[in-house]
Amino acid sequence: MKLMMKAPAKINLTLDVLYKREDGYHEVEMIMTTVDLADRIELEPLRTDEIRIISHNRFVPDDSRNLAYQAARLLKERYHIRSGVAISIEKLIPVAAGLAGGSSDAAAALKGLNQLWGLGLSLDELAKLGAEIGSDVSFCVYGGTALAKGRGEQIQRLPAPPNCWVVLAKPTIGVSTAEVYKNLKLERLKHPDTAAMKQAIETQNYESMCAHIGNVLESVTLKLHPEVAQIKEQMERFGADAVLMSGSGPTVFGLIQHDSRMHRVYNGLRGFCDQVYAVRLLGDGNPVA
Structure with a gap:
């Protein structure tokens, strides 16, 4: 079996x-x-x-x-x-x-x-x-x-967040999570509003969800790896509704509601990055197979 x-x-x-x-x-x-x-x-x-x-x-x-x-x-x-x-x-x-x-x-x-x-x-x-x-x-x-x-x-x-496209772009570098945390300056962090993000998800408010994304590890990874900052800038320039690095990086993602804009962001990033994906949010829980 x-x-x-x-x-x-x-x-x-x-x-x-x-x-x-x-x-x-x-x-x-x-x-x-x-x-x-x-x-x-x-x-x-x-x-x-x-x-x-x-x-x-x-x-x-x-x-x-x-x-x-x-x-x-x-x-x-x-x-x-x-x-x-x-x-x-x-x-x-x-x-x-x-x-x-x-x-x-x-x-x-x-x-x-x-x-x-x-x-x-x-x-x-x-x-x-x-x-x-x-x-x-x-x-x-x-x-x-x-x-x-x-x-x-x-x-x-x-609950599942408001549904949208997610464009992911990963540069051809690796990032050490341990190194990122080692270089993190806790006293200088601009903290995201986690409670506001939670409320945005619970009330299905897409605009508020986009307004409250935040990742304190960006303060380190974007300085250590300028190519990550460059991908983030390009994704914003191509018109993603919100752009953020995931985890300690180096992958950057953009949230996008409309199909036509998703294609524009996806196709634009293909010129900067080999690993680009356009996917949907999964919503509630994992499929088994």
Whole structure:
């Protein structure tokens, strides 16, 4: 029996860093939502007691560095599973892009293996396990839209935002999240209004949603990587309704309501960037397959 799962990308509508915690992590507050750009995960039982990662993308690790591998190992150890699994990852989300591709793969593995191994765990239980793997994994287990606090593992689910196009553009660079946080000047941050964004989503106010996007990590990444700032400027120039960097970058996204403008932004960015995508917001929760 093979099981197919989708692992959707996420974008940050807001990302705020409040302070550095005693455990070394940063206390964050952010609103995330999933978009219709997804990796495809195939789970196949093995007769041997091993975890095998299969991917044709050279940037995807096939060992214990892979978050989907870590998800399988966690379930095997926690619930004494003696059977093995092959996890095939068809990578459509750009790697190291600020779109939580690895975290979403781990969440898909958790949910799929819960079915494959008959564990009967709830989404809440899977999200709690996900927090042990990575900060974004809990959110990716639920999918949809949510306000995340703590390290990102405290999840308050929200309704779907007003529907629109999302144009994503990723320059051909990698960004180190650790380096971005290391260079963050907490005392100089201009904090986004997370409460106003939450209200905009709850009242389905597209204009207010566009007015209140914000990401404090831009203050670092745009200085370290001028090409990210250039893509942001181009996206604004081509007419996106709102433009923001997702996560620690380097992917920049634009929110656009009208089809004709979406095509103009998408086609304009193709001249600046190889990796450009036009997708929709997913709305409520993740599709399974």
